[in-house]
Amino acid sequence: MSAESSAVNFSELVNKNKQTLARLKESSRLLLRRRDGEDLVLTTVTRAEQDRTVVSAATRMLAAMARRDPGTTELLLDVLPDAFPWVRFLPEPDVHAFAVELVDTMRAADSLSSNASVAQMLIAWQHTAEAYSDPELLIALTTDHAEDYGPVPDPKSVQ
Template sequence: MGTESAAVNFSELVNKNKRTLARLQDSPRLLLHRRDGEDLVLTTAARAEQDQTVVSAATRMLVAMARREPGSMELLLDILPDAFPWVRFLPEPDVHAFAVELVDTMRAADSVGNSASVAQLLIAWQHTAEVYSDPELLAAPTRDHSEDYGPVPDPRDVA
């Protein structure tokens, strides 16, 4: 059994569905390229459940480790740069804040079975690190801006 995802055009699934679906026997996932939309990933329900079980188990272990004793959080802080090299750009207090927020968000996301909030958290912290990595970007928010463009409209009100 292969470990890499196979890729086909979405039209292949529509036009040759049995042959296309048979490819799931050789690959855990099937990447469906779409011309008019975001690509899709097709997998079996059993595989999706296995993936969720693994993620949930890893999350529960990480949360338990981080909360067990004070030294555990230090270990987590020590390994973060290996998992997320960009944390090296964050100030030390922010690395700790990231670690705490990551553990808490992973626990909450696992409880509802939806990891979107974890992905968003990682993206937001990585962007923060990118700002710290670039002196010009870091200086921009603190620069004196003599022009005031007025209040920012609520994005929900913009059509």
């Protein structure tokens, strides 16, 4: 959570709801810590819409710039290592593929008002970079193993 947020236990919201909700006037988000589940973030509709508007505007601007001028793609390729230091481990063609996929996925996700696919795509590319960063892992993943151990049995049938 950012400096603009504060954290409370979920039970405080349940037991002292007025006082807890009043804290939203002081910070943009309230982190609700839970013992038996994932923590939650509470914010106002206005703030959530503002966040969505900003992300959508940035996405549309980036996509429009990438489509208009080939120089923008070069600029994007130049700044990617600053934004995502792990791209330094990717081969050159993969860095370009990542840039294209990033812009395309951001545009598609924006049209659905959901950033889950962007987050998943970033995680997948980061894992790819991790594989390239470890020579032993890269060899293990890219070496063609001639041995065939036959069909894999259905896990349900193996006891």
